[in-house]
Amino acid sequence: MDWALPESNFIESDSYMLLPFRYKLLNTPINKCLLVSDAGEHFLLAEDDFRDFISKKLDVTCEPYKSLEAKNIAYTGNDPMLDLIATKVRTKKAYLRSGPSLHEIVVTLRCDHSCHYCQVTRKPLSNVDCDMSKVTADHVIRNILESPSRDITVEFQGGEPLLNFSIIEYITHKLDTKKEEWGKSISYTIVSTLHHISTDIINFFVKYDFNICTSIDGPEWLHNSNRQCAGANTYKKTVNAIYRLRYHIESRKISALTTISKQALGYTKEVVDTYIELGFDSIFLRPISEYGFASKMPSGKAYSICEYLDFYIGALNYILEINRSGKFFTEVYSSILLSSILTPYSHGYIDLRSPCGGGIGTIVYNYDGGVFTCDEARMIAEMGNSQFKMGHVSDSYNNLISSDAVYVCMNSSITECIPGCDECAYQPFCGECPVQSLVNNGTPISNRKDSVHCKKHKTLFDTLFELLYSSDDNKQILNTWALHQAEIVSAHPRC
């Protein structure tokens, strides 16, 4: 080239500076070092290359250096482009700007089921004093409207919420009438066994465009064994309700989740196959939690986190096989984690943020007007520990959000500062739960080596990265899960 200067003229320096990143060695079969930037972009380097990288020996004119620079893990010259990194980090933390957007309302503790792993401290049907009253409901409505977020999800729970349907109707109707005046856009969800649906209730769901969430633990025998209700075939009743609802409501608005009990271990295929037979396109494989009745479970029903992880990873591999054969079917929790790894956005999952979503992302209103930072906080209060109670719903939103409970929650879950989390390669994608930490280890922040939450997530992330880089097929499939979860719509070429 005559006048054109060669590329070497545009290299600002032969040496480079490191920018903040976290790393870990991924074992066999990947055997590479995973580097993760502050904004959650990642890159794999062979161990030798990694050693060269941190000793400033990489050649800046070639890959892999160029990709490391493009991902803000290193830079040449004088400008580290911190403003660019800041924009990307800000995007990952966008959930902080809106305030609580998930409002969970426990309309009653009454329930006719007696699931052995129940985490709710449910009450028998006769205990109507465990129903939310209109007075309380009015306060709940006021608090929801006073909260700052424009986009709101209201989720009705229980016990079995349909046992107090009149309050659900009352709250929904009032909120819907007032939402425009308050500048809110509201979507409604209900978490229910669906055993009590009726034509009126279905019409109500349709009218307010409800999202329906129910429990299906697995094949009929497993579900009925876990979820007992006075001898009824609870599986059949729930499934019939689902089919009935599908006549009136789009399938994608009806979802189900599992609770993996000890009996389910060893039946991964059957559990997943049940969901496919029932026509779902996703499954959410939740482990038993330790709250509510669950902690009082006889040792025969309890199982370890390792057993859960074995089950989960087996299920995940089976689900990937299903995807490889051409059927799109996702596991929801993995999709949530992947959407954080593979997109510029946060997964937004309340339980897994830094700081966690307690209070600032979600608020839980108990039937008696107690206000809590999250579901788990409400449950431990039932067991005697009110540390994460924000106050009573008759108080103002401002007072509730300024409560000690919220501050402790926030301060205990900033993983950028928690020893162990701060250096973990998965920090940008993960979060902690102060309530779980309190219950398991006695303090809102606990040592990483004692945290079941940490062990679970480290294993999940290890698994997901291994799957992402083990084959192109898996990478493609997992990307579609992430994009689906993040609600990214494909851009077909314009005419």
Added chain:
Amino acid sequence: MTLPLHTYCKTKRISHPTICKLVDITYSNPNDLHEMDFAYFTESYNHACQYASSVERPLVILGSSVPDNFNGKIAYSVEHPERLAANDIIKIYPNGRINILIRNSDPSNSLFVTESCNSKCIFCSQPPRNSNGIDINEDIIQIIPLIDSNLNTIGITGGEPTLLEDKFVDILHNIKHYLPNTYVHILSNGRKLSSRDLSRELAEAASENATWGIPLYSHSKQKHDYLVQTSGAFIETIRGIYNIAAFRQKIEIRFVLTTHNAYYLKEYVEFIWRNMPFIDHLAIMAIEPIGYAKYYFHKLWIEPYTVSDDLMRSLEYLEQRGIHASLYNFPLCTIPVEVHRFAKKSISQWKTKYLDTCEMCSLKKQCCGLFSSSNTVTTSKMIHALCD
């Protein structure tokens, strides 16, 4: 068919270059003419004479017969009358040259606001003539009010429009005022937009119907700076993109495929996804072999088929992530059929040509064709007719 943007004529009493809009008065009322309109005849001779006395506006006559009793400015005996049409905006020179500045029937007219540029891309198809200081195309001020307000799209290009700073702000205001319904497509390297103040002013002045077409040639700072031949260009451009995005302007990123960056398409699209997922469009473009691009063609050109796989994967990657993407200037026979749906008819009508082989091609209608400026050396060796 190539329809160039110039022709020649004879002139009377046109003493300096004159910009005018052609208004066909063969069938319309001469009283509807305005100060810079030129009365324009689609039929020649007899009609011209008939109207001559009633019309006191300057005349453009396609034929050779000039009315005797008319004492105003006249352009006549147009060499290529088919190149002119009503509502076109032309510049007539005393020596008889006619430049067509705005061709009303063309979907892609551009306003060249300056020749100056602060970059020196090694494949620049319109190299700036070396000048001290920043020139502004003074014609622009006259042209804008004349443009038919029904014009669908107008491009703004140069040189580098943002070099004009306040004057560019004014130009955008004018366009918004006179052409409120016209879609504005601004080509800019975005570097001066790294000034937040300038970005704010330009965003306010541009209409909501504006898109900024900004080139980014690599995920690598040094590669981009090399292709632009300017240190610091990459960082300035990224900052510029962020600034105007913050002011809610629509953004199209343009990538030019060359030997220097073609092998890193996958890294590039990942960079776009992670750093600017908010863009409106990404265009992957083949070089136009004129200017510097012609001179260095042998060092720049890469046959698209050599990166077929990467092209496919990269376009699918963007599509999946909700980013609209297109291929510009790639004849359909040079790219895999899987990406045909991304290819657009991107070459302006007036500079398109096809080869003899193309007459047999079943996809000729959808294909962008070749640049009329290309020759046997600067054309893909893979051009061939495709059968259904």
